[in-house]
Amino acid sequence: MTSRLTFFATACLLAGSTTLAFAQVPPPPDGPLPPAPPGVRGAASIGAPQAGTVATGPVQQWLLNPNGDADGLLLADGTQVAFPPHLSAAAMQMLKPGDTVQVSGWRALDVPVMRMQALVANGRSLTDQPPAPGMAPALREPGALSAMSAGGRIERLLYTDRGDVHGVVLADKTIVRFPPHIGAMYGAQLQPGAQFQARGWGTRGAQGTALEASSLGQTADSLHDVFSGPGLEPGPRGPGAPRGPRGAGLASRVPPAPPTPLMAPPPPLPAS
Structure with a gap:
């Protein structure tokens, strides 16, 4: 039982940190990304994400992780905007579903996903940057x-x-x-x-x-x-x-x- 609880705790911590690591990587380099491992289905975006793209539209809903933190937005046109969960509180303070947002960042190829670089809504802006020391979201037990x-x-x-x-x-x-x-x-x-x-x-x-x-x-x-x-x-x-x-x-x-x-x-x- 102890080993199972230990594994479960580790899995939860990893789940909570996955999006953070994903969204804080540096801007993609020019040129193609490495191909997906053979046998893995669904890896549609083999080329480099398109930098400097902009998406605008009303927010349909928050995209929440299992810890309850927002790590993205779903726009009405189906665009999935991804950002690290340490921005959850700031994003929720500046907008709500139904508000119109403008998002700039890197758009994936072949799937409706954008990695947010900056977001503007209701006259306020939010930029993706590493959290200040001690400001990372607390992982739930x-x-x-x-x-x-x-x-x-x-x-x-x-x-x-x-x-x-x-x-x-x-x-x-x-x-x-x-x-x-x-x-x-x-x-x-x-x-x-x-x-x-x-x-x-x-x-x-x-x-x-x-x-x-x-x-x-x-x-x-x-x-x-x-x-x-x-x-x-x-x-x-x-x-x-x-x-x-x-x-x-x-x-x-x-x-x-x-x-x-x-x-x-x-x-x-x-x-x-």
Whole structure:
């Protein structure tokens, strides 16, 4: 039990810090990015993100991480604006859903994702810069996250700037996140309009609901462990095969799912 709790705490800390590391990288260099590892599906943006682009429009909703911090905006035209979670409080003080914003930054290729460099709304501006010492967002203790479930129709997919699906927005605006390799495994089933169910750990507040999935399926009776279920074990372990923890992590705190999922995973990748 102690080792499982330790792993769960580590997973939560990593989940809380992933977006921060992503959004604070220096401006992309000129020229193409390294290609995605072989066998990883969904890496659509192989070229360099387009620097100096601008998006303008009304804010549809906050994009929240499972800790309850905003790490992005969803605009009405579908653009997903990403920024580090230490800007969450400042962003929420200067705007709200329905306000019109202007965002400048780097736009990914082939997916509607922008890494924010600066944001202007209501006569105020916000710039992406590292947090002052001691101003980084406090990570929640594992016990502060609540066991949650969510379900309904998928309204929108959430992407990384390389084109990997790493979450969904449901019709009721609930945000469900999961590792990109899970998005790659279930790519054919994760489509706007499809039915979706998930259980996991997250937060619910005035700004919205977000959770990290520990099990998912198409119905409540087909939930399947995303880490260690029999249908999600990695295929042959070639150099490009997706890999993930087995029988550990967030899933170890959730009751086992039924043995036969209705959301069938894709066939295993061939050995390289």
